[in-house]
Amino acid sequence: MRSLYRHPLAAVGGSIIVAGSVALALLMARDFTAHTENPYRSLITFFGLPALIFLGLILFLIAIRIQVVAARRRGEQVHFALRIEPTDPRYMRNLWLFLGLSVFGILSVGFIGFKGYEATESVAFCGETCHEVMEPEFVTHQNSPHARVECVECHIGPGASYFVKSKIDGLRQVWAVTFDTFGRPLEGPFQLRPARETCEECHWPESFFGSKVTTATYYSLDEENSPWSIVLLLDIGKESRTADPSGIHWHMLTENVVEYIATDAERQEIPWVRVTRTDGSIGLYTKPGQFIPQLNDPDVEIRNFDCLDCHNRPSHIFEQPSDAINVAMASGRLASDLPHLKRAALTLLLDDYADRDTAHREIDQGLMVYYQRSDPDVATHRAGEIQAAAQALVDIYDSNFFPEMKTDFRARVNNSGHRSSPGCFRCHDGTMSDAAGNTITNDCNSCHVILGLGEGANPEALETNLTGVEFEHLGTIGDQWKTRLCSDCHANFQGF
Numbered sequence: 019m020r021s022l023y024r025h026p027l028a029a030v031g032g033s034i035i036v037a038g039s040v041a042l043a044l045l046m047a048r049d050f051t052a053h054t055e056n057p058y059r060s061l062i063t064f065f066g067l068p069a070l071i072f073l074g075l076i077l078f079l080i081a082i083r084i085q086v087v088a089a090r091r092r093g094e095q096v097h098f099a100l101r102i103e104p105t106d107p108r109y110m111r112n113l114w115l116f117l118g119l120s121v122f123g124i125l126s127v128g129f130i131g132f133k134g135y136e137a138t139e140s141v142a143f144c145g146e147t148c149h150e151v152m153e154p155e156f157v158t159h160q161n162s163p164h165a166r167v168e169c170v171e172c173h174i175g176p177g178a179s180y181f182v183k184s185k186i187d188g189l190r191q192v193w194a195v196t197f198d199t200f201g202r203p204l205e206g207p208f209q210l211r212p213a214r215e216t217c218e219e220c221h222w223p224e225s226f227f228g229s230k231v232t233t234a235t236y237y238s239l240d241e242e243n244s245p246w247s248i249v250l251l252l253d254i255g256k257e258s259r260t261a262d263p264s265g266i267h268w269h270m271l272t273e274n275v276v277e278y279i280a281t282d283a284e285r286q287e288i289p290w291v292r293v294t295r296t297d298g299s300i301g302l303y304t305k306p307g308q309f310i311p312q313l314n315d316p317d318v319e320i321r322n323f324d325c326l327d328c329h330n331r332p333s334h335i336f337e338q339p340s341d342a343i344n345v346a347m348a349s350g351r352l353a354s355d356l357p358h359l360k361r362a363a364l365t366l367l368l369d370d371y372a373d374r375d376t377a378h379r380e381i382d383q384g385l386m387v388y389y390q391r392s393d394p395d396v397a398t399h400r401a402g403e404i405q406a407a408a409q410a411l412v413d414i415y416d417s418n419f420f421p422e423m424k425t426d427f428r429a430r431v432n433n434s435g436h437r438s439s440p441g442c443f444r445c446h447d448g449t450m451s452d453a454a455g456n457t458i459t460n461d462c463n464s465c466h467v468i469l470g471l472g473e474g475a476n477p478e479a480l481e482t483n484l485t486g487v488e489f490e491h492l493g494t495i496g497d498q499w500k501t502r503l504c505s506d507c508h509a510n511f512q513g514f
């Protein structure tokens with residue numbers, strides 16, 4: 019009996035088991051007493067060490083197997099007797115010990131499994147374990163309205179099958195990180211679960227209706243950074259239970275089905291849309307002059323339009339530099355009376371930097387160098403404000419630009435508007451039409467009314483009109499916005 023594990027391999031296996039168990043006990047005690055979450059510690063404690071102990075066990079069993087085979091080859095009798103001997107006190111003591119240890123083992127494995135599960139579901143695990151790869155999504159998530167919503171609520175959702183799928187996909191990701199085969203930026207399409215099963219766990223479509231007023235102040239690219247403000251009343255949706263459903267969330271009211279085909283991975287080119295309305299009627303819209311894929315081609319995906327087709331950046335919001343600068347100017351973090359600050363700031367933020375440290379250095383010094391060259395007077399008299407402005411720009415950079423992953427607003431379009439990328443105008447550009455010539459609306463008042471617009475940094479001070487005022491574009495472009503898409507000019511390399 020004893021000779022069964024008298025083999026060097028058994029010694030190796032046994033020592034691994036003992037060492038692993040002691041380390042596990044120590045780290046588990048640490049995990050109980052620690053007040054902060056550390057994804058690395060959790061990973062080692064609840065995955066690494068159990069795996070190590072398991073390895074030791076396997077080695078131990080292999081050693082026994084080798085001994086058994088060797089004994090049999092020598093012609094010795096090997097048999098495993100399993101007899102309960104209630105009269106033998108030594109036997110009984112060992113039996114109870116064995117049973118006790120087994121229960122302890124089962125509970126530990128269960129507990130470890132549970133803690134391991136918890137560890138891989140935590141925001142820290144998803145966002146920080148593979149620090150470089152997930153940094154852009156982690157940082158933007160922390161700055162978003164969903165900062166307190168865990169990654170898994172949107173990326174996995176409820177139910178066991180998606181849990182298993184995500185862990186299997188996780189193995190692929192571990193491989194990609196280990197062998198550095200991932201793209202910089204990460205490449206889509208990112209197949210999220212239908213929004214019905216994730217977003218709608220918290221946001222119930224029937225209950226978000228009404229209007230939303232947004233105000234924004236923009237600063238021009240001229241010497242004075244002239245402010246210009248807009249008050250917008252967005253018609254998100256009417257009360258669906260009492261009135262005719264309409265408004266922006268009309269697409270989502272459960273009886274309406276909108277389906278579309280996109281011809282690119284980012285889903286920016288949409289030549290075909292089909293709508294099945296509440297009354298059962300069907301509308302089929304296509305873009306004239308564009309290639310329409312065959313509907314029966316198995317490679318063609320007819321997608322159900324859902325929350326994610328507009329809100330594709332609910333959590334990872336990579337701000338346009340111009341938007342971030344506008345907010346910083348409106349709040350005073352950037353002194354809007356520094357001449358040409360808007361233009362200079364945009365140039366600095368849009369430059370290509372090899373890494374974050376270089377960016378910090380060059381932005382920090384760059385603004386001062388700019389003023390020393392263009393306006394030495396300002397550079398000497400307002401050095402403090404220039405320094406503070408440079409610091410504010412570094413902060414904007416840190417929240418929105420991730421040079422190591424080559425990820426920023428240029429890699430991640432936002433579909434919930436129509437300025438910097440086509441967004442709503444992928445379908446609502448006024449050219450998409452059905453057989454009778456009806457188009458999907460492009461009327462400026464169908465989604466929002468502009469309550470007020472004009473010069474000045476205070477939107478509240480604008481003269482407003484509830485029936486809406488006509489849009490006028492700031493600067494010198496005149497009426498060009500009437501004949502071109504906003505995104506034609508607001509190409510993302512300009513940053514506004």
Ligand code: HEC
Pocket residue numbers: 141144145152155156159164167168169170171172173204206207208209210326329330331332333334430
């Ligand atoms: C409120 C829901 C939500 C939360 C919370 C959330 N995500 Fe996302 N995530 C999304 C959506 C939506 C997309 C974009 C899918 C698309 O473009 O098709 C996305 C995309 C991503 C991508 C692909 C790259 C990109 O920027 O599009 C990664 C990686 C990612 N998320 C990681 C995370 C991590 C890590 C966390 C937690 C720190 C997290 N997500 C939390 C909704 C969420």
Ligand code: HEC
Pocket residue numbers: 163164167168171172213216217218219220221325326329332
């Ligand atoms: C675990 C619950 C939860 C889930 C899941 C969730 N959200 Fe939210 N969402 C919230 C909360 C809470 C807020 C309000 C945050 C606030 O006002 O600060 C919010 C706010 C929003 C807003 C308004 C943001 C703004 O700028 O005011 C949008 C849009 C939104 N969610 C869309 C989504 C989409 C799309 C998904 C699915 C990808 C999603 N949410 C998933 C809880 C959730």
Ligand code: HEC
Pocket residue numbers: 236237238239240340341344437491492493494495498499502503504505506507508514
């Ligand atoms: C012909 C090109 C062109 C078209 C078309 C155009 N824009 Fe612009 N837009 C500009 C330029 C150039 C600026 C910067 C002007 C300045 O600051 O002096 C600008 C600035 C803006 C700003 C201020 C941006 C900021 O962050 O400071 C807003 C808002 C804006 N445009 C909205 C729109 C909308 C909405 C549309 C479509 C209805 C549109 N634009 C169409 C060229 C265009």
Ligand code: HEC
Pocket residue numbers: 213217218221222223226229230252254266267269270323324325326327328329434435
């Ligand atoms: C047709 C595009 C579109 C679709 C589809 C869509 N939304 Fe929206 N939603 C918008 C726009 C535009 C706004 C207003 C701007 C904003 O708050 O981002 C908005 C606003 C919201 C808000 C904020 C409301 C407020 O009062 O602040 C929430 C929450 C929201 N949507 C959730 C969802 C959810 C969940 C779904 C899917 C069931 C969904 N949306 C589908 C375009 C859409």
Ligand code: HEC
Pocket residue numbers: 263264265266267268269276277278288291292293295301303323328433434435441442443444445446458459464465
């Ligand atoms: C995939 C194509 C597509 C995209 C993208 C899209 N829509 Fe629509 N939208 C439609 C279709 C189709 C209709 C219905 C036309 C019809 O009934 O014939 C519609 C109707 C509407 C209506 C009118 C609802 C009513 O009162 O009858 C509004 C408002 C609207 N969309 C807003 C938006 C906004 C805002 C966005 C961007 C955030 C957007 N849509 C993006 C396809 C789209």
Ligand code: HEC
Pocket residue numbers: 232248250252434435436437438442443446459460461462463464465466489499
């Ligand atoms: C299909 C719906 C839809 C139509 C049609 C539409 N808009 Fe918009 N518009 C939006 C949405 C959605 C936003 C983004 C609101 C937000 O996120 O705060 C927006 C934002 C804006 C803004 C604020 C600046 C910005 O880009 O954030 C201006 C200005 C604007 N629209 C002007 C126009 C003009 C001019 C037209 C007519 C050519 C027009 N819109 C047609 C849906 C629409």
